[in-house]
Every structure is written in C-alpha cells, then in structure tokens.
Amino acid sequence: MSKPAPHRSNTARYHVVCRDCPTESVERTGVAAAQMRSEHVAETGHRVVVGALSSE
Numbered sequence: 643m644s645k646p647a648p649h650r651s652n653t654a655r656y657h658v659v660c661r662d663c664p665t666e667s668v669e670r671t672g673v674a675a676a677q678m679r680s681e682h683v684a685e686t687g688h689r690v691v692v693g694a695l696s697s698e
C-alpha cells in the first residue's frame with residue numbers, strides 16, 4: 643500500500659475524447675487538454691470534445 647489509487651485525488655482532470663477516432667487522453671490541466679484537442683483537430687479535422695472530470 644505505497645501508492646493510493648488516483649481515484650480520490652482532489653485535482654480536476656480533463657478527458658479529451660475524439661468523436662471520430664479512438665483517440666482519447668486524460669490531461670491534468672485545461673491548457674494541456676485544449677492543446678491536445680487543437681493539435682488533433684489541426685492534424686485530422688476530427689471533432690474532439692473535452693470533458694472536465696472533477697473529483698470530490
């Protein structure tokens with residue numbers, strides 16, 4: 643029991659999901675998520691959504 647599961651962390655996470663291919667990613671900042679999204683959109687023209695996951 644050295645590492646707790648990342649389940650109970652206080653930090654928000656941003657789930658970046660492409661609607662047009664299986665690409666997805668979880669980022670720790672909105673900036674990283676937005677960058678990931680704009681890069682994928684620029685490269686592929688796919689539709690990518692970012693969902694904020696806030697844990698309690």
Ligand SMILES: [Zn+2]
Nearest residue numbers: 660662663688
């Ligand atoms: Zn895609």
